[in-house]
Amino acid sequence: MPELRKDPFVSNRWIIFSPERKQRPVEFSSTDKEKGKEPFDVFSWGKENLTPHEVFALRPKGGLKDSPGWSVRVVPNKYPALRIEGDLQAEGIGIFDRMNGIGAHEVIIENPNPDIELEDQTVEGIAGVLQAYRERILDLQQDIRFRYILIFKNKGRLAGATLKHPHSQLIALPIVPREIKEKIEQARRHFGIKERGLFADVLREELRSGERVIMENSFFAAFCPWASRFPFESWIMPKFSSLDFSTLDDNQIMLLSDILQNLLRRLKKGLQNPDYNMVLQTAPLRNSRQDYMTAVEVDFRWHIEILPRISYLAGFELGSEFFINPVFPEEAADFLRQIRKI
Amino acid sequence: MPELRKDPFVSNRWIIFSPERKQRPVEFSSTDKEKGKEPFDVFSWGKENLTPHEVFALRPKGGLKDSPGWSVRVVPNKYPALRIEGDLQAEGIGIFDRMNGIGAHEVIIENPNPDIELEDQTVEGIAGVLQAYRERILDLQQDIRFRYILIFKNKGRLAGATLKHPHSQLIALPIVPREIKEKIEQARRHFGIKERGLFADVLREELRSGERVIMENSFFAAFCPWASRFPFESWIMPKFSSLDFSTLDDNQIMLLSDILQNLLRRLKKGLQNPDYNMVLQTAPLRNSRQDYMTAVEVDFRWHIEILPRISYLAGFELGSEFFINPVFPEEAADFLRQIRKI
Numbered sequence: 001m002p003e004l005r006k007d008p009f010v011s012n013r014w015i016i017f018s019p020e021r022k023q024r025p026v027e028f029s030s031t032d033k034e035k036g037k038e039p040f041d042v043f044s045w046g047k048e049n050l051t052p053h054e055v056f057a058l059r060p061k062g063g064l065k066d067s068p069g070w071s072v073r074v075v076p077n078k079y080p081a082l083r084i085e086g087d088l089q090a091e092g093i094g095i096f097d098r099m100n101g102i103g104a105h106e107v108i109i110e111n112p113n114p115d116i117e118l119e120d121q122t123v124e125g126i127a128g129v130l131q132a133y134r135e136r137i138l139d140l141q142q143d144i145r146f147r148y149i150l151i152f153k154n155k156g157r158l159a160g161a162t163l164k165h166p167h168s169q170l171i172a173l174p175i176v177p178r179e180i181k182e183k184i185e186q187a188r189r190h191f192g193i194k195e196r197g198l199f200a201d202v203l204r205e206e207l208r209s210g211e212r213v214i215m216e217n218s219f220f221a222a223f224c225p226w227a228s229r230f231p232f233e234s235w236i237m238p239k240f241s242s243l244d245f246s247t248l249d250d251n252q253i254m255l256l257s258d259i260l261q262n263l264l265r266r267l268k269k270g271l272q273n274p275d276y277n278m279v280l281q282t283a284p285l286r287n288s289r290q291d292y293m294t295a296v297e298v299d300f301r302w303h304i305e306i307l308p309r310i311s312y313l314a315g316f317e318l319g320s321e322f323f324i325n326p327v328f329p330e331e332a333a334d335f336l337r338q339i340r341k342i
Numbered sequence: 343m344p345e346l347r348k349d350p351f352v353s354n355r356w357i358i359f360s361p362e363r364k365q366r367p368v369e370f371s372s373t374d375k376e377k378g379k380e381p382f383d384v385f386s387w388g389k390e391n392l393t394p395h396e397v398f399a400l401r402p403k404g405g406l407k408d409s410p411g412w413s414v415r416v417v418p419n420k421y422p423a424l425r426i427e428g429d430l431q432a433e434g435i436g437i438f439d440r441m442n443g444i445g446a447h448e449v450i451i452e453n454p455n456p457d458i459e460l461e462d463q464t465v466e467g468i469a470g471v472l473q474a475y476r477e478r479i480l481d482l483q484q485d486i487r488f489r490y491i492l493i494f495k496n497k498g499r500l501a502g503a504t505l506k507h508p509h510s511q512l513i514a515l516p517i518v519p520r521e522i523k524e525k526i527e528q529a530r531r532h533f534g535i536k537e538r539g540l541f542a543d544v545l546r547e548e549l550r551s552g553e554r555v556i557m558e559n560s561f562f563a564a565f566c567p568w569a570s571r572f573p574f575e576s577w578i579m580p581k582f583s584s585l586d587f588s589t590l591d592d593n594q595i596m597l598l599s600d601i602l603q604n605l606l607r608r609l610k611k612g613l614q615n616p617d618y619n620m621v622l623q624t625a626p627l628r629n630s631r632q633d634y635m636t637a638v639e640v641d642f643r644w645h646i647e648i649l650p651r652i653s654y655l656a657g658f659e660l661g662s663e664f665f666i667n668p669v670f671p672e673e674a675a676d677f678l679r680q681i682r683k684i
Binding site: 003005006007008009010011012013014015016017018019020021022081094095096150152153154157158159160161169171173175177178179180182183185186187189198201202205208209226227228229277278279280281305307311312313314315316317318319320321322323324325326327328331 | 345347348349350351352353354355356357358359360361362363364423436437438492494495496499500501502503511513515517519520521522524525527528529531540543544547550551568569570571619620621622623647649653654655656657658660661662663664665666667668669670673
């Protein structure tokens with residue numbers, strides 16, 4: 001059974017121990033032995049019976065559950081990091097802390113064609129994927145055991161992908177992750193000093209200077225953040241106050257899809273189809289939000305981070321939580337701005 | 343010029359922007375194109391004029407500086423992440439914070455033979471490498487601009503190594519890294535509640551249960567930590583109170599070398615020569631220590647972390663600072679304990 005363990009040395013750092021993940025078809029390995037050996041694609045039309053039953057799908061022309069004809073399909077992960085069944089039980093083992101590995105782990109199949117990556121889809125297609133993100137958050141947040149939902153995408157082997165068919169993943173957690181807690185705490189400190197929102201202040205500064213902005217539309221801005229950890233790291237942030245991704249309406253999602261498509265295509269063209277991670281950092285779920293966000297004085301804002309994986313994380317980064325980045329974000333943004341014909 | 347930038351959203355997270363690192367012979371790349379294309383080895387005997395002048399060396403039979411005959415040799419990194427020359431200047435740019443990229447970046451060449459890895463050396467050979475670590479800390483801590491020295495080793499491409507010749511690296515920083523600050527803060531909190539040291543308490547618990555212990559000798563214990571981030575993650579910690587690695591004497595270093603050799607050989611044999619990072623986390627330097635460690639109530643203890651890189655860090659880890667690990671540390675320790683004939 002999976003288990004959550006708390007790091008005794010680093011506050012808010014938790015580890016999911018997930019022994020079932022060892023039995024995945026693609027085993028972890030230090031070598032590139034299995035490269036090119038692509039497992040049988042279970043994420044296309046007609047293979048619906050090879051995945052767990054779907055929990056959401058978009059079917060433009062209608063159709064039965066678990067049948068072909070879908071444009072986006074969400075299924076539980078066959079090799080979940082956490083288990084949906086059971087009660088949350090937290091306990092101490094001597095000095096250490098553990099919890100049952102309760103959570104949800106789902107796969108968002110972005111389209112039925114294994115060769116069409118997210119950035120290759122139409123703006124309507126990407127909007128469908130973003131709608132699936134929203135609908136899954138809205139559904140899962142009803143489960144009071146969960147405090148946070150992280151949605152992410154691993155593209156390419158260096159980004160940790162084991163299956164080629166374009167997909168995103170969702171993990172619902174009984175704990176708010178360290179990085180999110182930290183950002184909320186930092187926003188609270190900022191408000192304490194300035195009486196202004198941190199996310200709003202940073203975005204205002206980015207838009208005023210423009211040095212790190214890649215593009216913007218009426219609702220959203222894409223920029224390379226001041227303290228980018230990775231070369232060409234790019235964020236998309238709403239220009240309006242928006243705590244929770246799941247509150248977006250369809251019009252906002254269309255404009256988000258448009259800027260996301262544009263940004264991903266620039267990265268693809270400029271960096272020759274790089275491996276990347278994409279992460280959606282939204283607010284903690286409603287039922288745990290009061291613990292972290294006493295209303296107005298925390299201006300947390302959901303945002304999407306795209307982390308190209310064109311360099312390796314080494315001992316320095318893993319041993320210090322310091323990062324070395326050879327590319328200034330001003331230079332990265334300038335490069336991405338200038339790409340024509342995306 | 344390199345520059346240090348502070349993350350506005352995550353407290354104590356700093357990024358080193360190091361444009362010079364782009365010009366390294368091995369460029370960063372998403373593909374494995376350059377695999378096998380090993381650059382000319384400048385770290386062997388007779389090539390001393392191809393590196394910057396040495397700052398330390400062990401020469402068992404004597405000999406001139408920058409001449410052959412050394413067993414361990416330390417040189418400034420030819421492509422440093424930080425620059426040693428200049429004054430520390432911190433300033434605000436609008437809402438953001440930056441600092442000049444001042445620091446030291448050195449390479450510890452562990453032996454003259456490119457094919458003898460650290461774990462393949464004799465116990466005396468490894469002790470020489472650990473002595474070099476100690477001597478470089480003792481020398482660099484006289485520079486009052488520095489607050490921390492991180493020593494680490496990247497073995498293999500997945501661990502971020504770009505050169506094959508076995509070497510470690512040292513980076514002296516004007517800032518105490520986030521992970522170290524966090525561990526000190528956590529130890530302080532623990533003392534506040536328990537009136538006991540956190541590191542001592544955790545080690546006592548590990549030795550009592552024995553479940554995660556791989557081996558121990560009179561001075562040191564090797565164990566897989568309770569909240570291992572990586573499969574087969576292994577730490578070495580002193581069994582005596584020891585804040586600062588540079589205070590070790592030669593006898594202690596011999597016993598550390600012995601347990602380190604043993605542990606690395608178990609990992610090599612058990613995991614088929616895995617890529618790994620090794621990190622030495624020691625206390626902040628003396629001249630900044632009073633800020634972080636008001637004497638007795640912080641029992642920080644230096645330790646070595648070995649992080650096998652047999653799985654990839656993906657969007658979940660990078661987007662949440664949560665980790666998924668398929669291997670329980672009890673299982674990992676049991677596996678490593680049972681390896682015979684190392």
